[in-house]
Amino acid sequence: MSEKYGIVYSSKTGNTKKLAIYLSQLLSSSAKLYYEIPDYVPKHSILFLGFGIDKGTCSVELQKFMQRLHHQTIILFGTCGFSNEVRYHNLLIDNVSKNLAADNTVLDYFMCQGEISIQFKEKYEKALLLNPDDPKMLASLKIYQESIGHPNSEDMDHFREFVFQNI
Numbered sequence: 727m728s729e730k731y732g733i734v735y736s737s738k739t740g741n742t743k744k745l746a747i748y749l750s751q752l753l754s755s756s757a758k759l760y761y762e763i764p765d766y767v768p769k770h771s772i773l774f775l776g777f778g779i780d781k782g783t784c785s786v787e788l789q790k791f792m793q794r795l796h797h798q799t800i801i802l803f804g805t806c807g808f809s810n811e812v813r814y815h816n817l818l819i820d821n822v823s824k825n826l827a828a829d830n831t832v833l834d835y836f837m838c839q840g841e842i843s844i845q846f847k848e849k850y851e852k853a854l855l856l857n858p859d860d861p862k863m864l865a866s867l868k869i870y871q872e873s874i875g876h877p878n879s880e881d882m883d884h885f886r887e888f889v890f891q892n893i
């Protein structure tokens with residue numbers, strides 16, 4: 727491959743796809759964006775791996791791809807819905823990174839809030855009908871509302887800063 731950077735991502739509801747497309751625009755002709763997870767390991771100096779969090783980790787498809795990587799230099803980026811706290815992000819990154827062999831090098835990672843899909847709102851509201859004061863469900867509904875529109879332009883600005891710090 728002639729491009730210095732490769733971008734492989736898995737995005738079920740399109741949030742991380744927004745970051746991946748923005749990244750490919752930032753890196754322009756020096757990057758190759760893979761619209762599907764390749765069934766081979768592409769050769770680039772740096773591989774960006776993007777993911778939306780699904781039950782605490784990345785998709786099974788991306789996990790399988792990551793498990794095939796060796797001696798790669800990698801930058802991780804992802805979106806999650808349930809918390810925007812650094813501690814939670816670190817936990818998720820640990821879970822995702824478990825799929826990488828020790829001979830790979832992870833240069834850095836970026837996580838930000840992604841919009842939570844509406845199915846969760848419906849679940850929270852249903853639970854609140856039964857128990858209107860349920861603090862857990864009230865907090866979840868609040869996070870759902872805060873998540874709407876993410877990743878937003880501020881997230882994108884942070885992502886751009888992150889990218890240019892690392893390349």
Ligand SMILES: Cc1cc2nc3c(=O)[nH]c(=O)nc-3n(C[C@H](O)[C@H](O)[C@H](O)COP(=O)(O)O)c2cc1C
Nearest residue numbers: 737738739740741742778779781782806807808840
């Ligand atoms: C089935 C499912 C499971 C999810 N699990 C989590 C989770 O464990 N933790 C979290 O913070 N967000 C979770 N989310 C929210 C997503 O991580 C969030 O919406 C993310 O931005 C989705 O990215 P994507 O559109 O690129 O797939 C989940 C969403 C779905 C649909």
